[in-house]
């Protein structure tokens with residue numbers, strides 16, 4: 201099987217250098233950060249592709265999909281493999297298509313649209329954009345490694361979302377070209393609202409090959425940390441900055457103790473027992489921010505300019521899902537949830553969760569704007585894993601008190617939290633991948649009969 205596939209792919213690519221069959225390489229290219237979840241860890245550890253290949257052009261992708269389609273062989277796309285719920289793990293073997301060599305930034309248009317290939321790293325785009333007076337509207341904390349295509353297909357938002365919302369909001373993603381897995385694969389342009397058919401569908405219904413991604417005018421940013429005696433104080437202060445339009449900000453994060461104690465390289469930013477707020481604020485507002493923090497009872501413990509992805513320390517390395525990574529490093533019994541608290545009821549929701557679960561749940565807040573323009577307390581709480589039943593109980597309880605949960609302990613789109621109720625991702629799968637060969641098993645509502653819109 202492997203040899204036959206490898207021979208066919210080598211013939212298409214015209215060389216064997218970009219086709220991989222060595223078990224260690226296949227294992228690496230078949231996995232991501234799925235091990236964040238103690239539930240997914242044993243389920244996905246042994247999943248592996250038969251072969252991996254690195255195309256460098258759309259024509260090569262078209263030829264490979266034609267070949268795989270004829271053989272009814274599954275194809276799973278990979279960007280940089282930083283997804284955190286096994287999105288790019290091939291469940292049914294087949295071919296992994298590693299797009300890391302398709303990494304060209306074609307241009308940044310005068311009105312601030314980056315036109316690029318999917319394998320372009322977000323960190324490279326941020327650096328190049330800033331040279332031209334632009335910057336990413338939002339990026340995951342995996343900025344340096346993650347690819348633009350993987351972010352659009354597997355991510356949701358990140359640093360910058362407090363001002364610009366998530367990937368699905370405010371026309372942040374303008375358009376992309378998608379290669380289909382039809383009997384005769386083709387390239388289809390998706391523009392405007394049509395991007396939502398493919399966005400965050402984990403490569404189950406098309407392969408992004410050319411992307412138009414909206415940027416924002418560059419701002420000179422400063423990173424600031426403020427320590428508070430209590431989580432409530434840190435939350436109130438950060439919320440006041442996050443929701444007010446007077447502040448130009450890129451990040452508003454809050455950690456309750458002991459989360460900051462996990463951040464080994466920057467542990468000195470906060471004394472034992474205190475909560476930490478972490479913000480990125482426009483340079484000209486730093487003095488006003490520090491004054492506001494002090495009058496709210498905070499102690500400013502760090503002020504440092506952001507120079508781009510190479511800034512040291514890069515405080516975003518401790519935010520979003522990097523927080524979870526530091527927690528797991530400190531104690532492997534930790535895992536996480538991905539939540540959205542209610543802007544009006546959040547304090548009561550925190551109280552109820554603390555009452556029921558005590559220190560089993562530790563609050564980590566990331567303020568973000570939703571599609572209606574309301575800034576909400578998004579959250580990636582650190583959770584002590586006891587049993588699967590206990591974790592599911594916590595998810596069900598969160599939902600029962602109005603806390604949104606995108607469950608990161610499942611490996612299919614529908615419960616992952618971004619599946620569309622209007623079924624357009626599923627309809628696109630019926631249309632573009634009727635044989636179910638793209639990343640099979642990740643869209644469980646897919647069946648080979650038609651659904652009505």
Ligand SMILES: Cc1cc2nc3c(=O)[nH]c(=O)nc-3n(C[C@H](O)[C@H](O)[C@H](O)COP(=O)(O)OP(=O)(O)OC[C@H]3O[C@@H](n4cnc5c(N)ncnc54)[C@H](O)[C@@H]3O)c2cc1C
Nearest residue numbers: 279280281282283340347349350351354355356403408520
């Ligand atoms: C420490 C850590 C921190 C993180 N922080 C964040 C965060 O702040 N915000 C956030 O949203 N996510 C976050 N993530 C998740 C992940 O890093 C991001 O979503 C990232 O952008 C994924 O990019 P990637 O290139 O690694 O994608 P991959 O992991 O390679 O792929 C992700 C999914 O997209 C599919 N895919 C990849 N390329 C394409 C393509 N060209 N066409 C179609 N499908 C494709 C894959 O099949 C897979 O299903 C974090 C993960 C970790 C481990």
